[in-house]
Structure formats: C-alpha cells, structure tokens
Amino acid sequence: MTLDLKTALKYLILFLIGVGVLYLAFKGQDLGKIWEEIKGADFFWVIASCLAVWIAHVLRALRWQMLYRSIHYQVGFWNAYHAVIIGYLANLALPRFGEIGRCSVINRAEKVPMFAAIGTVITERLFDVLVLFSTGLAMLVFQYDIVSDFLYHTIYLNVVNKLSTLNYFWLASFGLVALLLIFLGAYYLKQKLSKKMLRVFVNLREGFGSYGKLQQKGLFLTYTFAIWFFYCLSVYLAFLAISATAQLPYQAAFTAIVFSGFAMAAPVQGGIGVFHWMVAQSLVLYGVSFKDGLAYATIIHSAQVLIILILGSLSLFVILTKRTNRK
Template sequence: MKKLLSVLKYSLLLAVSAFLMWYALKELDFEKLWAELQNVNYFWIILSLLMGVAAYFSRAYRWQMQLKTADYRPSLINTYNAMMVGYVANLVLPRMGEVVRCSVLKRTNGIPVNTAFGTVIAERFIDTVMLLVALGLTFLLEFGRLRDFFIGLFQDKYNSLEQNFSSFYLLGAILLILVFLFLATGVLYFNKLKKNAFFLKVVAFVKGMLQGIFSIAKLESQSRFWAHTVFVWFMYFTMSWVVFYALPGTAHLSWTAGLSILVIGSLGMAAPVQGGVGVYHLLVQTTLLLYGVSKEAGMAYALVAHTSQTLLVVLMGVLSFIASMVKPPEAGAEATLTRSEVQHEVER
C-alpha cells in the first residue's frame, strides 16, 4: 500500500509538471520558437556548462568542509560523486536526492546517514539565506518590474490565509497542547525509555543529525566556507546571464535581468516536481515577458537553459554513480555507536 501511494504521488507530480509544460507551450507560435532555437550560439551554452561544473565542485568542497567538523574526512572526489548522484535522484524522485547522497557517502566512507543529512539541512538553510539575499537585491534593482509579478503570484494565497487566521490560532493551540503532553509523558517515563532499544536508536540518530546541522559553527575556516558559498551563487547567476547571449531574442538583456531569472528560476527548480520541469519554464517565460521578450523567445531561453543544465547533471551524475559503485569503500572503521555507548550518552 505504501509503495502504491508513493507511485501515485510521483505520478501526480509528473502529471502536474506535464500540464504546466503544456500550458506554457499551448499558445506559442512554434515556427517562431523553432527559429529561435535554430540560431543558438553554442559558445555561450558551453561557457554556462563550465560555470556549472565549477559550481558543483565548489559545492562539493564546501560540503567536505562541513563533514570535517564532525571528524569525518571523505575525499573530495567521493563527496562530489555522492552529491551528483543525489542531484540525479532529485530529477526522478523530488526531495529524495538529499537522502540518496548521504547513503552513497555512507557506502564509500562509512559516514552515518544522520550526520551527513544534518550537514545537508545546514547547507539548504544557507542556500535559502543566499536566495533571500538575491531576492532582496533583485527587488532593489528591478522593483518596478517584479512588484506586480510577485503581488499577482501571492495575492490569492495571502487573502486565503487572512480569511483563515482563526483556524490557524486553533490549530496552533492544539499543537502546543500536544507538544506539552508529549514532553510530560517523556519526563514521566524517561527512566524506562532509556532502556528501550528503539528510543536509543532515535537518540543516536537525532544526535548525529544535530552534529551535522551545527557543523557550520565549527568550521576550520569560516572565510573559506563563505567564499565558496558566494562563488557558487555567483556561478549560478552567471550561468543564467550568459545564456541570454546564446539566443537572438534575449541577447539584449542586461545583467539585472539575469539576476531576476536566477531568483525566479531558483523558485521554479525548488518546486516539488521532477527537475522543475514545467514550473521553471512557465515562471521564466513569464518573467522575461516583463522585459519585453516574446513568449517564443522566453520559452526558447527556458528550454535551452534548463535542458543544457539538466543534461549536464545527468551526465555527471551517471558517471559519479558508476565511480561510487566501482570504487571500493575507503579504509576506516564505520562510525556507529553501540547500544551501551548510546545509553551512556543519554544518561549524560
């Protein structure tokens, strides 16, 4: 039953993605779209792909820095391979890539999945902060163009939330009562819980995850970590910007338009559908309309930018998967606490 629900969920997401793609394409003049695609300058596409490669290796190095704070030292190539396999998994099963890459790293280096996953949560938090910074900068530079877009995008949701505030207050009160009852029960039965095998495993898992989440505070070099963070996002920006020059319909756009595409495109890629297909294309096409770009040219840009980067991820991810499966695990004891060690930690 659980497997059937998973299949239905991902099938529904794929159907939503296909519908949005159809909606974005349905009113286009395909002759004009094909004319745009026939005039692609591949030099700029290749340059964008090279920037993507640089960003991925920089991300892998940054992840390696986080793992070192938890006393695990995987090689850069193993960290990179695990990350790229995770990216490919996200193209097939949204949100599963984070778990998959941690599982690959466990196989190659014996790093507990919970600790690695904690570092991924910290990484995602940093990415969210950087996206908010980019969003703020975009609003400062392009406020006039983007104001109406975002107001139209979120107005209905805001009105719906405003009308249901009383329901949210009731839900919040119920949640607080449940949390209180849960904590009270835990305190009353804590001595018995300390001897429960399942509880000990949960404690070990949570401790490892927290160790990963707080990895950023223990970095050997904060400046190097943040330098790589800025570099990664600068590469994301330039990857979006240089593709403008690959198409005649977008070659006139400025770098500020590239910043808008970075923000809107990131929101599209964050949608829980396979590879952001449909959502990314529709959002990017709509954004480019604000800059006077025709629907056909906007869709041509979205197709070229998204397809080229997706193919790069697939190629690099497949090679990384093969490498991680062929290469034997690195020497070193697997870092897993015994039951007695976990119980000692709980008692502490």
C-alpha cells in the same frame, strides 16, 4: 528509502503536475517559432553556461567536504563530488530524494553515519536559502520598479483571490487535526523509539554543528557566494545563445536566478514546468516576449538536465565500480 506503491503514486502525481504546468505555459504559444528560436541558438554559449554550472557543482563538493572535516570525517573530494552529482541525478527522478541519495553515497563510500551526513546537508542548504532570500531582497530593493507590478498583479492579487474563497472553518479544523497528529507522533516516537531517536538526534546534532566547528568560516562563505555567482553567470551566458535575450543586462540574470531558485524548490522532478514558467515570467519583466522566454527556459533547462544525466551516470558508474572492486 523504500519506494512503495503509495510513494510511487505521490511522485507520479507530482510529475504530472509539473507536466501540467509545462502544458499551461506553452498553451497558446506558437510552438513552431519557439522551436525555430531553439534551433537557431548559439550552442557555444549554451556549453559555456553548462560549464559555469559544473564549476558551481565542484565548489559545492568542496564546501560540503569542509563541513565533514570540521566534525573529523576525512571525506575525499571525488567521493563528495560524485555524491553531489548523483544527488542531482536522483532529483530528476524523485524530488528532494537527491539529498538523501548523496548522503547514502557518502555513508557507503566513507562510512559517515547517515544522519550526520544529513545534518551537514541541511546546514549547507540553510546557507543556500539565506543567499537566495538575500538575493531576492536585493532584487526588491534595487529593481523594485521592474518587479513590483509582477509581484502585485501576478502574486499578491492571485493569493488574495484564493484566500477569499477559502472556508476558514475547515481550514482551522485541518490545522488543529494536523497539530494533534504531530503531538501524537512525537509522543509515540518518544515512548517507542527513544533510544534509536536519541542516536539519530546525536548524529544530526553533530552534522548541524559542523559549521560552528569550521576553522575557515571565511572560505566556506566564499565558496557559498561563488556557487551562486556561477549560477548567475550560467544564466547570463545562456542569454547570449539567442537573439531575443542577447542584449539583456546582468541584472536580468540576477532576477532570473531568484525566480528559478524558488521554482526549483517546488516538489516537482527537475522543476519541470514550474522552472519554465517562472524563468519566462522573469524575462518578460525586461521586455522579452513570453514566447521567447519559454524558448530560453527550454534551452537552459534541457542543457542542464542533459549535463546532469551524463555526469550523473558517469559518477554512478564510478561509485558502483569502486564498491564492486572492494568486494
């Protein structure tokens, strides 16, 4: 991936949007009290929360390794692990670049075709999306009385108000132009890049088919649910770090992980701003003030970013050292 001026500007704009959301989230809040809450946090529980997230990363590497084995690539655990961590590190700089980055690490370290690797990543991400949506559905079913007011007033009414101000003629025109460009692009690729695209398609199909060829699908699903269990556990353990959230039930962690999951899907580096706002809003549903919710979100986000910076730098050093030794 070449980072030209246009791409750099796009990522800069996305970063500034994240900073803007962060500013709006903290605007009007008593920053002194938030800082006092953060300084008074019990960092034993913050470290325990980070450990739970790290276990989830290890499980993700093991799960990814299974997909490679199913399509006959013997990817070592440590290469898979380092690639996963480097991917998270890359996401802090460029949103969504981490998926390509970790595939590139495996391509260089294990000689796995790039698009086969991408196919495996898309496959495992689809399972993560299914778990996230299933968790969100369960949240609606079992905690409807808690989340319904937020969904109606904060989400539904805002969406309706925005839609009511749209010019549908221009929206329809934009949609038709987009469809036309898609068809023209597909025709061009078919005519000009047919052989290359065929190889890409074959490699992608190999990666997509990795789950179907698994001998231990039960173990793969166990890893998937365990990853999300440790994500929820990390959120819950961090509750214990500050007094304002220490009494929250595990159901609150369940809700916060759904909100944070959708926040991290936003194309903003590290979910900055969006993560803070969404997590704080999720805790408000359980009687926590928005100010204390922001303090909690700041603690858990900062801790997770720090751990990725440390572990990602170590993994990058290990991978680069291996490549140097081979030369």
